[in-house]
Amino acid sequence: MKDNNMDIVYDVKGLNLWYGDNQALKDINMKIEKNKITAIIGPSGCGKSTFVKTLNRMIENVDGVRTSGEILYYGDDIFTNKLKVEELRTRVGMVFQKPNPFPKSIYENVVYGPKIHGIKDKKLLMKITEESLRGAALWDEVKDRLNENAYSLSGGQQQRLCIARSMAVNPEVILMDEPTSALDPVATMKIEELMEDLKKDYTVVIVTHNMQQAARISDKTAFFLNGELIEFDVTSKIFGTPKDQRTEDYITGRFG
Amino acid sequence: MKNNEIRDLIQHNIKNKSHFSDKAMPLFFLTMALISVLTTFGIVYTLVVDAFKFFANVPLSEVFSTRLQPLSANPSFGILPLLNGTILTTIIAMIVAVPVGMAAAIYLSQFASKKLRKMLKPILEILAGIPTIVYGFFAYSVVTPILMTLIPSLEPKNVLSPGLVMGIMIIPMVASLSEDAMNAVPSIMKDGATGLGSTKLETTFKVVIPAAISGIMSSIVLAISRAIGETMIVTIASGSSKRFTFDITQSMQTMTSYIVEFTSGDAGSGTVGYYSLYAVGLILFIFTLTMNLIAQYITKKYGERY
Amino acid sequence: MKETRFNIDENRIKRRIMLNNRVRDLFSVVIVLVMAILLVLLYRIGKDSIGWLDLQFLTSNLSIFPEKAGIKGAIIGSLYMMLVVIPITLILGVATAIYLEEYANDGKVQRFIKINISNLASVPSVIFGLLGLTFFSRMLNLGSSILAGGLTMSLLVLPIVVVAAQEALKAVPSFLREASYGMGADKWTTIWRVILPVALPGILTGAILAMSRAIGETAPLVALGIPTLLMRIPNSLMDNFTVLPIQIYYWTLDSVLTREYTFLAAATIVVLLVTLFILNSIAIVIRNKFQKTF
Structure with a gap:
């Protein structure tokens, strides 16, 4: 049963998640739309990071995690074997909280994904490198030093390299788990500018604890609290006329 | 910059990927890991099987006698001379290693400045890295001649000299393990005592050592195990007299040097003398294993939980 | 003029401080x-070796005449033995560590292997x-060859490599694993x-420490029955051999008979x-140099 509406990338239905006996996500229902930036906000410990890590099954690396419910990715349940986890993760890239390039050259970082998935043609790899680095607005800064170690870059550059790395396998979705929380304001601004461009080619889901950031860059915003999805709507509505009292309390800074 | 060519290529490669390596690798690694287990079983098997042949041929009353004459026409296999040699060398070694090792540990962890520690630690590491054969040479060619000028009755091969040198060899082990244990004592506990006006020495003996006692005890037990199993120093410097005596100026044989003497000698396979090697090996193995289990038990049972 | 509530004996404090300093x-x-x-120790060894340690000593074969004797055979023997020890311990040690750190999930097998390795380290x-005498020399009929010695020595130093490799694997930050899994890599690809x-x-680093242990170790080789006097230089893994520590052992023992042997041992x-x-x-x-600070 394929979902005919190709504008819906993710259709989350009744998702529950437990760490051991602790329930971290409670009955989440949510549709994520194509070529939009969806922001996920909420106080720490609300399950927003857990949720985004469930979307590409990275959460399964944590011991003792159980889930129930469905997450349909273009109509296929990601928890069944219809969609291999390797394939899911190349179609859904991820950028983490702290920049985490490999201690290898800039070039080797970008081509890591294509290489492990069997692309060996040097010319093609070079082409991918240029396109991905351009896509992450890093090309001009590093084009002359592709063989330098990634850790010689600044924090902001490292994070854009990680974005380029995830773009190299040509994903459809990029998940970002607080991608700017470890960066300074200038580097943060650069990444926010980049997001606007990313939207054209990718669907972006970004977790952030910075409400201004969510308001600035996202099309839709979801507010999580204590593992529940409290409210999910167009960003301007969430920040303008929230329906739920708890959402209003949170965005007006009464808690969190 | 959508590049569907790459997408399709990757998709295709993932679909056709062989999962052989992901399935075979864990099995390969487990097999490799089991070789260490196999080694232990190999040791136990080797020792038990041939030791059994020994005990089947030699009555226990003979085993626990003081007469050890494996190569005589009327051979006798009393183990007491070997136990005696082993225990005496170990006691002498511990008399050196425990106080000196503890003093070094206390000094390093409680009194020495950071800079001094940084200079002293490598010296202990050098001592720990010297091969035992070098200590053997030291005992036989340097220490024994010096001791002979002090104790004229000392035999050229004796128990005293290798015992002392073995103690020196073990100092770094006692020192570093005890130091680790003392360093693990949280400074809050020490501050409590110094805050009440205790001197460093009082804090050390009334707070730090009692708190670190399990680590210190297990370091001593491990040191004993090391001394019992040490081979080259005693082989070179205490000789091979199979005497049952308590006179440490005389030559005696330890369990380890008995093994060396008989494997490098001509004890033909299949003789009782040959099997006696494994019997001694088994006893040695049980000794050291027990010591280690005791050390592990001490740390586990009385390990400090701060 | 003291207004202390407690009766503090100044002499006693002085004594306590003095005791502290004395100890x-x-x-x-x-x-x-x-x-x-x-x-x-170092001085005596250095002094005894003066006049004996020279190029001739390093490049000559064994000889019954102390002035002509050298340790070429022992050096080559030690190197040959490393040829066996290094690959075997690296493969076994690293594979064991990978199993324990990456694949085993806190189960009985893992605990058993860990206890086994720590006990093995203290045998x-x-x-x-x-063990080598029974299995390698007699059962597999390898005699006192380089292969028999090398295999025995490999098992002896295996725990050193395992523990070092375990520490090294543990020190790899988890965010690098995450990055790799996030790209759709499987476990083996991520590890490799x-x-x-x-x-x-x-x-x-661990492998080098294991090597230095193996180079200096004597007892297991003596137990294998490595020959006392070896005039021939080995040229295959199946040849008999001698190593530096064994050379020291015999020269020290025989220094009773020939005084010069002490100097050869020292050299x-x-x-x-x-x-x-x-x-x-x-x-x-x-x-x-390679300690990465993440």
């Missing part, structure tokens, strides 16, 4: 003593000699391409210690 001084004297012993080396390269310096010790010093320096350099 501290005593402890530092003990440490100086240990250093002095180390110096005496006296001469017992490994008995990301974790092992990062852990390599730590693994190499060989210098060669052995210098080798170990170089190996350890390399290990320290690797550790410092």
Whole structure:
């Protein structure tokens, strides 16, 4: 049963998640739309990071995690074997909280994904490198030093390299788990500018604890609290006329 | 910059990927890991099987006698001379290693400045890295001649000299393990005592050592195990007299040097003398294993939980 | 003029402080003593080797005439043995560590292997000699060949490599694993391409430490029955051999008969210690140079 509406990338239905006996996500229902930036906000410990890590099954690396419910990715349940986890993760890239390039050259970082998935043609790899680095607005800064170690870059550059790395396998979705929380304001601004461009080619889901950031860059915003999805709507509505009292309390800074 | 060519290529490669390596690798690694287990079983098997042949041929009353004459026409296999040699060398070694090792540990962890520690630690590491054969040479060619000028009755091969040198060899082990244990004592506990006006020495003996006692005890037990199993120093410097005596100026044989003497000698396979090697090996193995289990038990049972 | 509520005996405090300082001084004297012993050891060995340690000594075969004797055979024997020990311990040790750290999930098998390795590390080396004698020399009929000695020595130093490799793998930050899994990599790909390269310096350091242990170890080889006098230079793994520590052993023992053997033993010790010093320096350099700070 394929979902005919190709504008819906993710259709989350009744998702529950437990760490051991602790329930971290409670009955989440949510549709994520194509070529939009969806922001996920909420106080720490609300399950927003857990949720985004469930979307590409990275959460399964944590011991003792159980889930129930469905997450349909273009109509296929990601928890069944219809969609291999390797394939899911190349179609859904991820950028983490702290920049985490490999201690290898800039070039080797970008081509890591294509290489492990069997692309060996040097010319093609070079082409991918240029396109991905351009896509992450890093090309001009590093084009002359592709063989330098990634850790010689600044924090902001490292994070854009990680974005380029995830773009190299040509994903459809990029998940970002607080991608700017470890960066300074200038580097943060650069990444926010980049997001606007990313939207054209990718669907972006970004977790952030910075409400201004969510308001600035996202099309839709979801507010999580204590593992529940409290409210999910167009960003301007969430920040303008929230329906739920708890959402209003949170965005007006009464808690969190 | 959508590049569907790459997408399709990757998709295709993932679909056709062989999962052989992901399935075979864990099995390969487990097999490799089991070789260490196999080694232990190999040791136990080797020792038990041939030791059994020994005990089947030699009555226990003979085993626990003081007469050890494996190569005589009327051979006798009393183990007491070997136990005696082993225990005496170990006691002498511990008399050196425990106080000196503890003093070094206390000094390093409680009194020495950071800079001094940084200079002293490598010296202990050098001592720990010297091969035992070098200590053997030291005992036989340097220490024994010096001791002979002090104790004229000392035999050229004796128990005293290798015992002392073995103690020196073990100092770094006692020192570093005890130091680790003392360093693990949280400074809050020490501050409590110094805050009440205790001197460093009082804090050390009334707070730090009692708190670190399990680590210190297990370091001593491990040191004993090391001394019992040490081979080259005693082989070179205490000789091979199979005497049952308590006179440490005389030559005696330890369990380890008995093994060396008989494997490098001509004890033909299949003789009782040959099997006696494994019997001694088994006893040695049980000794050291027990010591280690005791050390592990001490740390586990009385390990400090701060 | 004292208004103290407690009756503080000033003399008593002085005594306590004095005791503290006395004991501290005593402890530092003990440490100086240990250093002095180390110096005496090195001095005697150095002094005894003067006049004996030269190029001729390093490049000559064994001889019954002390002036002509050299340790070429022992050096080649030690190198040959490393040819067996290094690959075997690296493969076995790293694979075991990978299993324990990456694949095993806190189960009984894992705990059993861990306990087994820590106990194996404390088995006296001469017992490994008995194991080698029974299995490699007699059962597999390898005699006292380089292969038999190398295999025995490999098992002896295996725990060192396992523990070092485990530490190195543990030190690889989890965010690198995450990055790799996030790209759709499977476990083996992640280990091979990301974790092992990062852990390599730590693994190499451990391997070098294991090597220096194997080069200096004597007892297990003596138990294998390595021949006393060996005039031939080995040229295959199945040949009989001798190594530096064994050479020291026999020259020390026979110094009763020939006084000069003491000097030959001392000269060989210098060669052995210098080798170990170089190996350890390399290990320290690797550790410092490649220590990545994430």
